Amino acid sequence: MSIRVIHVGLGPIGERVLRQVIERAGFEAVGAVDIDPGKVGRDVGELIGLETPQGIVVQGDLESALATTSADIVALCTRSALESVMPDLEAILTARLPVVSTTETLAYPHRAQPELSRRLDALAREAGVAVVGTGVNPGFAMDTLPIVLTASCRRVDSIEVDRIQDAAKRRLPFQQKIGAGLDPEVFRERVARGVLGHVGLGESIAMIAGALGWELDRITDVVEPKLAEGPVTCGMIPVATGQALGIIQDGAGYRNGEPLIRMHMEAYLGAPDTIDTVRIQGSPNLTSTVRGIEGDVATAAITLNAMPRALAAPPGLRTMADLPLVSWWSGAEPVAC
Amino acid sequence: MSIRVIHVGLGPIGERVLRQVIERAGFEAVGAVDIDPGKVGRDVGELIGLETPQGIVVQGDLESALATTSADIVALCTRSALESVMPDLEAILTARLPVVSTTETLAYPHRAQPELSRRLDALAREAGVAVVGTGVNPGFAMDTLPIVLTASCRRVDSIEVDRIQDAAKRRLPFQQKIGAGLDPEVFRERVARGVLGHVGLGESIAMIAGALGWELDRITDVVEPKLAEGPVTCGMIPVATGQALGIIQDGAGYRNGEPLIRMHMEAYLGAPDTIDTVRIQGSPNLTSTVRGIEGDVATAAITLNAMPRALAAPPGLRTMADLPLVSWWSGAEPVAC
Incomplete structure (x- = not known):
């Protein structure tokens, strides 16, 4: 059984995450959301230059995508600052879905944004899911x-x-x-x-x-x-x-x-x-x-690699230092779903 | 509050673990067991060449040491083969104490010893504690x-x-x-x-x-x-x-x-x-x-460093690949007790 992913944000990193989810065993793209009117309505396969359409059309409205898609997890790849992605995180947690995000300041928000961290942790616990910020840097190479x-x-x-x-x-x-x-x-x-x-x-x-x-x-x-x-x-x-x-x-x-x-x-x-x-x-x-350790490939890779761990983690705000070892996995033996 | 450790096995590695537990903040040696008649009855401080006695006398009988000592965890540093340490592991789990051990084949026994692994996992779950095999190799450098x-x-x-x-x-x-x-x-x-x-x-x-x-x-x-x-x-x-x-x-x-x-x-x-x-x-x-990565120092260090994670881990047989990141910690902020 694959991990079914809704992609939120199809910029340079979001596109790479989507491509890996489509190409790698153990993952399945089931939804996509972007605010760019030039992307909304297009098939994600066409959008990232694949030869075959994927049957998944980019939606413009996050809440409606969450309400109409059966998924296991959300890949959130939009902005760098936690405060700017809080509305999206709240919508995702209201839908009771775990999140792995490349939002840089979400990788370890406890010190710089203690109040926001506590609020996010409480929301994630209420939703019964984990929220994880990761990427190659922050998230791996330097921490x-x-x-x-x-x-x-x-x-x-x-x-x-x-x-x-x-x-x-x-x-x-x-x-x-x-x-x-x-x-x-x-x-x-x-x-x-x-x-x-x-x-x-x-x-x-x-x-x-x-x-x-x-x-x-x-x-x-x-x-x-x-x-x-x-x-x-x-x-x-x-x-x-x-x-x-x-x-x-x-x-x-x-x-x-x-x-x-x-x-x-x-x-x-x-x-x-x-x-x-x-x-x-x-x-x-x-x-x-x-x-x-190649920046863009690695950030997308680690986002996928963290998903089995995020699915198995106790509910709440988690970091790479809280999760069991994140590693590449073959997809042959789903770790957590 | 420090992690209180009972040391089982005071050979070359066990001695180094004991020394670090005595010297490092966040840890406290509370008991010691060895089968060597030349060690039983001696103060552990004297045994490892410290200037001051530690008020802890090496005992020859594991079960009596477990029964008479208030501790948080056991450091088991005796033999390399899981089957040879099973009696000691059973005694420790009967006392409902978690274990971190340098027994090499305990680092990942699932493949070579599936039955023993299942039995150990069941015993640890019954006891409500984690059993972890670690060390520098196996346990770190090559896995x-x-x-x-x-x-x-x-x-x-x-x-x-x-x-x-x-x-x-x-x-x-x-x-x-x-x-x-x-x-x-x-x-x-x-x-x-x-x-x-x-x-x-x-x-x-x-x-x-x-x-x-x-x-x-x-x-x-x-x-x-x-x-x-x-x-x-x-x-x-x-x-x-x-x-x-x-x-x-x-x-x-x-x-x-x-x-x-x-x-x-x-x-x-x-x-x-x-x-x-x-x-x-x-x-x-x-x-x-x-x-x-120095073999002896590192094996002893990683044994201590894994303790906060073992204390916080879900009950059962755990490996370094299951635990959240094991790292050195200052002892200033006990992670798990």
Whole structure:
């Protein structure tokens, strides 16, 4: 028996989640919702470029889709901020369906949005289902992975996580999102307005601290442009000398003035490598490197991979640090339904 | 409030677990049991070389220790084979205490010992507590870690795990366990009798397959000696030319003749590095390396780190693949008690 999924949001990530649900064993797409009038009314197969229609038409109204579709779970892939997806989450929970969402600040909302977290947790418990925020980052590379690595330590003093990505290999919206081709002053103005930079560094820091039982005094999160020293044409956006190639972002979680958790991200056109590094200072000291965690594929994959765990989880607001190990699964032996 | 631990088995690993329980915040040693007459009656602090006695005397009788000690959990660190620890597990479950154990074949007994697994699961459910087998290997480096890494994959075709360890840095019993200093014929005779080689490779393979939903036809596990090409003196056992420095062990899990999971271990005196590598073939391809996962410290650490999860887990036989993420924790905020 497959996990039947309603897809809410068919942007770049939502489309990838939909494609995997259609292609992977153990999953079945049963509904789709998007607010874009250009997508409503179209078959999802046609929409994502498949040769055969899937018999599922994109609907414009979430509540009516929920009321008329038999499903096991909702994949919510719309916006980055929890507060902006609360109305949709409330509608889904009213329909008593569990949710896995790529909303970045839902990955670990407990620290930054304690009231909203409590409200969401209460709604999910009332509905008898789990709500899980996940994705490759936040949700995996800079939080779940370092948390798991500490399992072999008898003492952890500090954790450093680096994520380097060559943005030239990512989709156009990602290259736009990191400010490629912007003049530095435009870049900085957008950062100041909160519309440029990776969303979720603070959530990853808070998730690690929560898992390890570290009380943090404050969390910092600073975005700077990586500037081109010459013209760069390896991405989909041409970048002139002095313009931004992308972001360099640094975050830290402090206790008593000491940075216990440090995060460093580089995502720009032409970055030398795509590599995730975790350094744990403690006993023993550990250094982990992973090559190949590809942003868009991985975020969609982890969304599906978390579904069996979300279905089996106790009702409430859950995070990747609460769930049993999320892993790829063949679909041959449905874990939870 | 600390987690109160009764220690059963004070061999090399049990002693290390005890030491961490005494030294780490969030844990408290409340009892100790060993069958060695040379240990019974001694204070555990004196036994492990601490300056101050701990007021806990090693007892020789498990049932009487369980009956007279208020505790939250038992750390069982005696033998490698599940069948040999069943009487102790039954006594502990009769006392309605959860168990975390370093018994290697308990890490994932479902495949090799289905009947014993069912019986243990039933006993644990009756007792209303969880039983967890863990350790660095099996339990972490060659199973939990690769399982977690697949979370970012949309497809997994095969998994290769290598664990290389310089045995010269390990304790004497470990150097003996891997056959250092043995003549090849003695080495092979011991392997044939099943008393030499790493225990748990098959369990790691079965755990990965179970998590991913792969039905395996068969699992192989072959131990060969790594022979010295000249005299080697870097360990605690001098090794002459042609004698064994340690083990090279290869395992595989097959489906339809294809090795979906391959494991390679090298543990010998003078091995070039201590490194754990995971290669996942699929989409995307991933390569992970971790340096620093130290066998003895890590096995003891993970035993403690699994305790909060074991206390909060649903009753029954649990594995590292069933529990929410096991991580180091500061003890500042008891997770489960």
